[in-house]
Amino acid sequence: SVLQLLLIAPFALPPLVLTIAWSLLASPNAGILNALWSSAFGVTKGPFNVYSYGGLVWVGVLNFVSVKILLLLPAFNAMDATLEESSTMSGASKLSTFSHVTLPLMLPAIAGVFILSLIRFMESFETELFLGAPAHIYVFTTQIYLLLNTFPVKYPQAMALAVSLLVLTFAMAIIQGRLLGGKRYTTVSGKSFRTHPTHLGMWRWPIFGVCIAFFVVAFLLPLLVLILQSLAPRAGIQSGVLTLANYATILQQPKMGAMLQNTLLLAVGVGTLGMLLAAVIAYVIVRTEFRGKYVLDMLTWVPWTVPGIVLSVAMLWAYLTLPGELYGTIWLLIIAVVTTTLPLGVRLMVGTQVQIAKELEESSRVHGATWLETFVYVVLALVKRGFAVGWIVLCVEAVRNLGVVLLLYGAASMPISIMIFVLFQEGQTGVVSAIAVVMLTVITVLLGLQLRLGNESAQAVR
Numbered sequence: 001s002v003l004q005l006l007l008i009a010p011f012a013l014p015p016l017v018l019t020i021a022w023s024l025l026a027s028p029n030a031g032i033l034n035a036l037w038s039s040a041f042g043v044t045k046g047p048f049n050v051y052s053y054g055g056l057v058w059v060g061v062l063n064f065v066s067v068k069i070l071l072l073l074p075a076f077n078a079m080d081a082t083l084e085e086s087s088t089m090s091g092a093s094k095l096s097t098f099s100h101v102t103l104p105l106m107l108p109a110i111a112g113v114f115i116l117s118l119i120r121f122m123e124s125f126e127t128e129l130f131l132g133a134p135a136h137i138y139v140f141t142t143q144i145y146l147l148l149n150t151f152p153v154k155y156p157q158a159m160a161l162a163v164s165l166l167v168l169t170f171a172m173a174i175i176q177g178r179l180l181g182g183k184r185y186t187t188v189s190g191k192s193f194r195t196h197p198t199h200l201g202m203w204r205w206p207i208f209g210v211c212i213a214f215f216v217v218a219f220l221l222p223l224l225v226l227i228l229q230s231l232a233p234r235a236g237i238q239s240g241v242l243t244l245a246n247y248a249t250i251l252q253q254p255k256m257g258a259m260l261q262n263t264l265l266l267a268v269g270v271g272t273l274g275m276l277l278a279a280v281i282a283y284v285i286v287r288t289e290f291r292g293k294y295v296l297d298m299l300t301w302v303p304w305t306v307p308g309i310v311l312s313v314a315m316l317w318a319y320l321t322l323p324g325e326l327y328g329t330i331w332l333l334i335i336a337v338v339t340t341t342l343p344l345g346v347r348l349m350v351g352t353q354v355q356i357a358k359e360l361e362e363s364s365r366v367h368g369a370t371w372l373e374t375f376v377y378v379v380l381a382l383v384k385r386g387f388a389v390g391w392i393v394l395c396v397e398a399v400r401n402l403g404v405v406l407l408l409y410g411a412a413s414m415p416i417s418i419m420i421f422v423l424f425q426e427g428q429t430g431v432v433s434a435i436a437v438v439m440l441t442v443i444t445v446l447l448g449l450q451l452r453l454g455n456e457s458a459q460a461v462r
Contacts, residue, residue, distance in 0.1 A: 003211055004073070005444075010218035011066035011393075012443035014400035015126040016420060017436040020429065021222030022059050023131065024229060026050035032225065051135040059127050062218040064120055068113050070393055071344070075109035075351045075386070076102075094201075109351030119301070119343075122168070125403045140164070141403075148313060223440060230434035246434040255414070262330055263399055263415045269334040270341060270398035271391040277338065278345025279353075279387065283379060285346075286353045287361070300346045303339050311340060312407040328410025336404045341394045348393070352386035353379065396443055 013021070025033050026048040034046025049055060083105070087097040103110070125141040132142060140161050147158040231242040250256060284290055285297045303311065315336050319326050326332050356379065364374040380387060402417045409418055416439060423432045 006215040007069050008066045009444055012440050015063050018063050019127045019130050021225050022050050024225050051131055056132055060121055064117055070389055071113045071348050072109055075106055108354050112347035112351055226433040226436050229430055230437050232430055246430040249431050250434055259414055259416055262413050265330050266333055266415055267395040267398045270337045271395035274338040274341050274345050274394045275387055275390045278349050281346050282349030282353050286350055300343055303342055312404050316407050330413045332408055333405050336408055337398045337401050340404050341397045345390050348386055348390045352383040356382050
C-alpha cells in the first residue's frame, strides 16, 4: 500500500547521505532550519545542533526505524486473523487482543528486531564519525577507527573494544533465548488460515498523521534538501540559483558505468546468496534437532558485534594470505557484505519460519519429497514474502554499505558508496547530493515494486 511505501521509504537513505542531509538542515551555523527559525523569530541563532548527542540519536533513529518496519511486516502479515477474531468474540477489546494475543505471538520477530537495533546503533560508523567527531563525541566505532588510523596503529586496544561489543551482544542474545524459551509461536499450520486487516476506528487518523509526519521528517525533508543542494552551483543552498552542473559532472565521471555495474552485481549477489544462506541457517535453528543449533544461532550474531571498519581490516589480512587473487574483486565485496548482513536475514527467516507447523514438512516427506524439495516447495514457498523482503533489504544494505567495503575494494570493483565517501571528503557536496538523488530514486522504485509483489502474494493467500 501507499502507507507502507511511505514508512519504508527512509530506508533508501544511506547513513552517510542522511548524515549529509541533516548537516545541511541542522548545522548550528548555516543549517536551513536554524536560518528559518532566526528569520521567523528575529533571533541571531537557531536552537538546532546536529553536532551533539541529541543530533546523533535523532539521525540514528531516523536511519533505522524503516528497517524495523520492513523486518516486522512479514511476521504480522503471516499471522492467522482467526486468533484475534476468537479473542474479540470472547469479549476482549482490541487493545486487550493486541496486548495478549498479537504481541505474544509476534515476540520472536519483535525481540529479534529489538536486539538487532541495539547492536546496529552500537556498530554505526558514518553518522558518529561525521557528526560526533566535530563535537568531540566518540563511541566504540569511531574510537576504533581512530586507533586504527594513528601511528603507530594500536591494534590491541582496537581489538579489545571489538571484543567488548562481542560480549555485550552475546549477553543480549542469551537474554532473548531465555525470553522465548519454552514457548510456542506457531500461527501457520495445516489447518485453514487467513489474514485480515484490523480496523483502527477512532485511532485511524491520528495514527495516519503520525505516519505522514515520520515520512516528512525522515525522508521527504532530507530528500528536498539533497535535491536543492544537487541543483546548487556550490556548497550551501542559494535561493534562486539552480543548475544541472552537478548531474552533468556525474555523467562525465570516466568510471561511472563500471561503478554502476559493480553496485548492481554487489546488490544482486548479496541479496541472493545472503538470503539463501540465511534461510538454510534459520531452518537448522528453528526446524531441526541439531545439537549445535544454539551455537550456530549465537554465531550468526558475530558479524554485527564487530564494527564494519574492523571487520574490513580482519578480512583484508585474512584474504591477503590466501592463494589466488580474491582481494580487490567484486567477489570479496560480496563475501564481506553477506557476512555483515547475515544477522538481518537470519533474524527475518527465524521470525517467519517459527510460525510454520512441522506437520506441513512431514506431509511432504511422507509423499516422497526429498529434503531439498520440501525446503524449496514448502518452507520457502510459505515464507516467500519474508524472503522477498529480506532480499530487498540485503540488496539495499549492499548499496548503502561503506564501512566494510572501505578497505576491500579495488580499482575495478569500486561501488557507488565509495565514490560518495571520497567525493564528500573532497568537499563536493553538490555532486554527492546529485548521486544520492539518483540512487534514492532507484531504491525507492525497488521498494515500491517489492511492496506491490508482497501485497499481491498476500491477496492470493486470502
